[in-house]
Structures are given as C-alpha cells and as structure tokens.
Amino acid sequence: MSQRPVGRLILLPILSMATIPMLVSAHVDPTKFTPSAFVEKPAVVxxxxxxxxxxxxxxxxxxxxxEGLEIGPFCPSNIDEKGGIWDWDGEKAGLYRLDRDFFEMLADQGYRFYDKDGRIVISDPGSGQPPEADHTCLMATPDKDVTITMLLPIEPRMAEKALSLGTVAKVGVALDGVPIFADAPSVLDTGHLPALDVCGGHIDPGGWYHWHATSTDIATVEKTEGVAVNCALAQDATAAFGFAFDGFPMFGSLEADGSKPEGLDKCHGHMGETRLGKTYHYHASTEFPNLPTCLSGVVAENNFSTTSSTGIGSQGNARRGPGQGMPPGFEEAAQILGVSTEDLMNALKGNGQRPNIAAAAEKLGVTEKALRSALPQPPQHAR
Incomplete structure (x- = not known):
C-alpha cells in the first residue's frame, strides 16, 4: 500500500528569481476577493x-x-446513503464517493467503518475525546464564533528553493476567504477517515471550514477520476481560485483561453499571462488532490492563526515561552492523527524524559507507526 508524506516542510530545488529576469508579478489584490470574504477590512502590515x-x-x-456557502455532505449515516468523497490511497487507489461500494471495499481490506446494522461509526475530532472504535468517519462540528487570520506577502518573491507541501500543509486562501490545505491525512496512517464533502472540503477540529482541493475546478477531477458528484460551486477550469501563501495566484487546470498550460514546473506553476496580468502562477491538476505540491515563493512567518482553542493555528497551541505551550509541529501532528492537540500532549506525557510511544498510540486509538510518522522529528545536533 502506498504511503502519503507526513505534514512536514521539505526544501526542494527550484529556479531562483535571478533565473527569471522577465518575471512580472501580479501582486495580491484584496479587490479580487468576494466582498463578503473578510470580517475585517484587509490591512497592510x-x-x-x-x-x-x-x-x-x-x-x-x-x-x-x-456566508451562504453550501457545504457537505460529509459522513453518511449508513452505507446505503451517499456522503462526500475520499481519495483512497490503499489497494484499488482512487477518488471515491462515500457509499456502500466504497465502505464495503475498505472492509474487505480490513478497514470496517460500519456496524452490523450498516450504520457508519462517526466521531468528532474536535470533541476532545479520542475515537472509541479503530475505524471511524471523522466529522467535526462547526464553530460560528471562530475567525481566522492569514498573512500573504503583497509583492511575491521567488524562493531559492521550493517549499514542499506535505499532509495538511498550508497552501493558501481562496477568493471567498476559505483557507486551502494540502492533502488530508491518510486512513492508512490513522485508521480514521476525515471525510471531504463533494467540493473537496471539510471542517477542521477547530470548527472552521477549509478545502483540500481546487473546488471551482473539481468537476475536471471528477471527470478524470470517473466519480459523479455535484459541487454547488460554479465550475470554471480557467478561473482564478485564490492566492497561495507565497502571494502567487492559483488558477484552474486551463489557461484563460481554454488551452492546456505548458511548461509547468514541479510545483505545477509557470510564468505567463493571466487574467490578473503577467506573473508566475499555479494551475490545478486534473487528478485529486488538484493543488500545488510545493510553493515556489517565500511565505511569511506565522502566517496562519485562529481564535479557536484547538486545531491548526489555535490560540491554545501558541508557544508562551521556553518550555511552555505546544511544541512546533504538534498542531500538524494532531491534525494528521485526527485527535485534539490536548489529547496528543496528554498521551505523550510520562514519568520519564521520553514518552512511551506504544502506550500513547494505544491511548489515542491510532497505530504506533502512525504516531511516530506524524510527530515532528527531533532536531539533529552536531557532534
């Protein structure tokens, strides 16, 4: 079975700014966003x-x-209903609708998500409680009070090396204000399925909605993958979807004139004319997940935070000083595992200096391999 990369950032070689002398950058423009996208007027900082x-x-x-965005469905209540979608990366890999055929296929491979009556076992990753079953469909509860703050460089700069986007890494923000994240955690790693809706999004344990796909061009993916779903968003493979966290724009899988993009780099981007002007930009791919696999530009430090008490970017996970708060990378690890950051930290606490990984994995309801894979690697010390 294939394994997905964990949510760590890896530096990859890419063309530097000096190698693209004719680069003209279409800067981030708040006027291109939906007027209702922001709860506060965008500020320059x-x-x-x-x-x-x-x-x-x-x-x-x-x-x-x-406001007004239609989301769902996510987890079906039983195997005879149709839920959202999932990109299965085990045997018979591909994009699937969450229905009887899909869940029975997973059961044949040892991942049973329903009881003897066909009811789907559902758990809330934002509840603060680990899943009681080995395999559950994850469906978080929205929190209407949560707000999200993001920082994007006004004038994008190409990086010396590209920033690889692993599982749940930060990609950017859509033009309607929805955050965009890289590939969702794999069932193979956690045993649990964080269901996506038919537009490729779901709710974070912190209570806010985000996408794991270029949702305004997901119809192209569905056609390629042979999955029939009906995202309520207007579909346009040539349209701008949003801006990546490095400030460069993101478009659908086609150029503005309807042609296929040429000369795409490893991040699925290239230099060229767009509806926003001449600039380096990213294109969606035709297979799921249809997002860039890396970012070619430089991102801002601490570019994502929320008012939630849990989940990625939450205030409760901010470091408060040396030896206090949430260690770097633990928010992402909790997201990958489908547990709260508090539960992750509590499970890793022990009497000794080193946590008992096997005991912590059992307490969290995940495999030891999944826990080790999700946790950030310790720094390498020179000898």
Missing amino acids: ECNLEDGSSAQCYKFTVAYQP
Whole structure:
C-alpha cells in the first residue's frame, strides 16, 4: 500500500528569481476577493518572511465559513446513503464517493467503518475525546464564533528553493476567504477517515471550514477520476481560485483561453499571462488532490492563526515561552492523527524524559507507526 508524506516542510530545488529576469508579478489584490470574504477590512502590515527578509503583507481575517456557502455532505449515516468523497490511497487507489461500494471495499481490506446494522461509526475530532472504535468517519462540528487570520506577502518573491507541501500543509486562501490545505491525512496512517464533502472540503477540529482541493475546478477531477458528484460551486477550469501563501495566484487546470498550460514546473506553476496580468502562477491538476505540491515563493512567518482553542493555528497551541505551550509541529501532528492537540500532549506525557510511544498510540486509538510518522522529528545536533 502506498504511503502519503507526513505534514512536514521539505526544501526542494527550484529556479531562483535571478533565473527569471522577465518575471512580472501580479501582486495580491484584496479587490479580487468576494466582498463578503473578510470580517475585517484587509490591512497592510509589516511582516517577516521565512527567508529572513522583511516585507509588507496583507492581513486577512475571515469567518469560520463564508456566508451562504453550501457545504457537505460529509459522513453518511449508513452505507446505503451517499456522503462526500475520499481519495483512497490503499489497494484499488482512487477518488471515491462515500457509499456502500466504497465502505464495503475498505472492509474487505480490513478497514470496517460500519456496524452490523450498516450504520457508519462517526466521531468528532474536535470533541476532545479520542475515537472509541479503530475505524471511524471523522466529522467535526462547526464553530460560528471562530475567525481566522492569514498573512500573504503583497509583492511575491521567488524562493531559492521550493517549499514542499506535505499532509495538511498550508497552501493558501481562496477568493471567498476559505483557507486551502494540502492533502488530508491518510486512513492508512490513522485508521480514521476525515471525510471531504463533494467540493473537496471539510471542517477542521477547530470548527472552521477549509478545502483540500481546487473546488471551482473539481468537476475536471471528477471527470478524470470517473466519480459523479455535484459541487454547488460554479465550475470554471480557467478561473482564478485564490492566492497561495507565497502571494502567487492559483488558477484552474486551463489557461484563460481554454488551452492546456505548458511548461509547468514541479510545483505545477509557470510564468505567463493571466487574467490578473503577467506573473508566475499555479494551475490545478486534473487528478485529486488538484493543488500545488510545493510553493515556489517565500511565505511569511506565522502566517496562519485562529481564535479557536484547538486545531491548526489555535490560540491554545501558541508557544508562551521556553518550555511552555505546544511544541512546533504538534498542531500538524494532531491534525494528521485526527485527535485534539490536548489529547496528543496528554498521551505523550510520562514519568520519564521520553514518552512511551506504544502506550500513547494505544491511548489515542491510532497505530504506533502512525504516531511516530506524524510527530515532528527531533532536531539533529552536531557532534
């Protein structure tokens, strides 16, 4: 069975700015967003980029979910209903609708998500309680009070090396204000299925909605994968979807004139004319997940935070000083495992200096391999 990368950032070689002398950058433009996307007027702030340089960033604050956005379905209540979708990466890999055929296929492979009466076992990853069963369909509860703040460089800069996007890594923000994240955690790693709706999104344990796909071009993916679903969003393979966290725009799988993009790099981006001007930009792929696999530009430090008490970017996980708060990478690990950050930290606490991984995995209801894979690697010390 195939394994997905864990949510860590890896540096990959890419063309530097110096190698693209004719680059003209279409800067991040708040006027391109849906007027109702923001709960506060976008502000220009000073920010630090991850290459050590300083810049100006737009500060965007959005709600837990755009007003009027139709989301769902996610987990069906039983195997005779149709839920959302899932990109299965085990035997018979591919994009599937969450229905009887899919769940019976998983059961044949040792992943049974329903009881003897055909009812789907559902758990809420934001409840603070680990799943009681070995295999559950994850469906978080929305929190209408949560807001999300994001920082995007106003003037994008190409990086010396591309930033790889592993599981649940931050990709960008859509034009309606919905955050965009990389591939969702694999069932093979956690045993649990964080169901996506028919537009490729779901609710974070922190209570806010986000996408794991270019949802305005998901019809192209469905056609390629042979899955019939009906995303309520208007579909346009040539349209702008949003801006990546490095400030470069993201488009559907086709150019503005309807042609297929040429000369795409490893991040699925290239230089060219767009509806936003001449700039480096990303294109959606035709297979799921149809997002960039890496970012070619430099992102801002601390570019994502929420008012939630749990989940990625939550205030409760902010480091409060040396030896206090949430260690770096633990938010992402909790998201990958489908548990709360509090449960992850509590499970890893022990009497000794080193946690008992096997005991912690049992307490969390995940495999020891999944826990080790999700946890951030310790820093390498010079000898």
